Amino acid sequence: xxxxxxxxxxLIVGLVIGFAVGVFYLRKQVEKMQxxxxxxxxxxxxxxxxxxxxxxNRVQHMMKNNKKFK
Numbered sequence: 001x002x003x004x005x006x007x008x009x010x011l012i013v014g015l016v017i018g019f020a021v022g023v024f025y026l027r028k029q030v031e032k033m034q035x036x037x038x039x040x041x042x043x044x045x046x047x048x049x050x051x052x053x054x055x056x057n058r059v060q061h062m063m064k065n066n067k068k069f070k
Contacts, residue, residue, distance in 0.1 A: 030063070033063070034060065034063050034064055037056055037060065040056065040059060040060065041056065044059075
């Protein structure tokens with residue numbers, strides 16, 4: 001019985017740690033994209049959008065002003 005309890009607890013701890021590491025990694029990637037317009041353009045194309053220069057400038061400006069990404 002203790003084996004099952006420990007296994008379930010370790011699964012929950014692993015999921016929480018994995019989520020935290022994933023969020024940290026994603027934030028670092030977004031910070032890199034702010035200063036690299038090529039990466040931002042590539043991500044937009046993967047999502048099916050083709051951004052012109054005006055739209056690209058607007059996206060970069062929004063990302064820089066958003067406090068979640070700082």
